[in-house]
Amino acid sequence: AQKYCRKNHTDLATVTNMTDVKKLNQTAKQRPAWIGLKKYTNSKETWHWSLPGLSFIKEEAYWSYGEPNNHESELCVFLRENLTWVDDYQYCTMDQRFICYNTNPTQKFHLIETPLNWTNAQRYCRENHTDLISGRQQLDQLNQSLYSETREKLHDQNIPRVFIGLFSDMWAWSDESSFSFRYWDPQSDRDKSCAVLTNKGMWSTDGCDQEKHFICYD
Known part of the structure; x- marks a missing residue:
């Protein structure tokens, strides 16, 4: 073919x-x-942002200490309460909260409290907003504009992590x-x-x- x-x-x-x-x-x-x-x-996995056309820049990564530390063929990334990144593969198929990005200037970020697995979270964001939050610029904007509002939710110890739009395959x-x-x-x-x-x-x-x-x- x-x-x-x-x-x-x-x-x-x-x-x-x-x-x-x-x-x-x-x-x-x-x-x-x-x-x-x-x-x-036989190839080494490559990091990608979910938002089409946005390249991953290694120097802009904001990994938690010791991350990334998984070596599976397909990984997704979580945002911790201190806004650093953690990679994983087991949790990708489990339902977690996630953050969508929207080009709407009045409300760009949406913390979705209904847990979904990473693939379904990505689909939800694409169908209802623009995409999963992607890129260091968007994450920095989240830090500046919504950090104080979202911090308590991110500190919820029942579900301490949220999906972002970074993955590796x-x-x-x-x-x-x-x-x-x-x-x-x-x-x-x-x-x-x-x-x-x-x-x-x-x-x-x-x-x-x-x-x-x-x-x-x-």
Whole structure:
């Protein structure tokens, strides 16, 4: 499929944002269908911000002491009560509170008190706001504008951590672009190495040697 797309078009489909997701779902009538996302298990995981087009800058990281300390293939990040960052993999599938970002100038940050796992939190923020809070600039704005208001909530010892939009994985696009956008189906597994568009309009995985329809882009 990759060879065909590169010969006759540009490459297998790369998806950069929710607008692309809608276009992809309108185009792909036969599913499941391959897209251009593949897991490279021999590669070192790379940190990404959930907000499309925003690059992770190592020098701007604000890790807690000793972090990041996990070495799994897929990680998510929590904000502690002192606004430093902690990476983890076990808690990513557990329901936690999270912070959404909105481009609305009157209220940019929303602490969502209904716990969701990281993937569902990301989807909630994208559907109801803009995205999970992403980037050092947004987190610094949170510190300046909402820290005093949110501090007591973040100190809640029953749920002491909240998700932010920083994650790490070993997935890469076929055209070698660095887009961090992911749209995984939270009900599906990510154990296989190639990504497919499902009937639900989200992404799952399957073995790369399986024959399926596929989506190219120009």
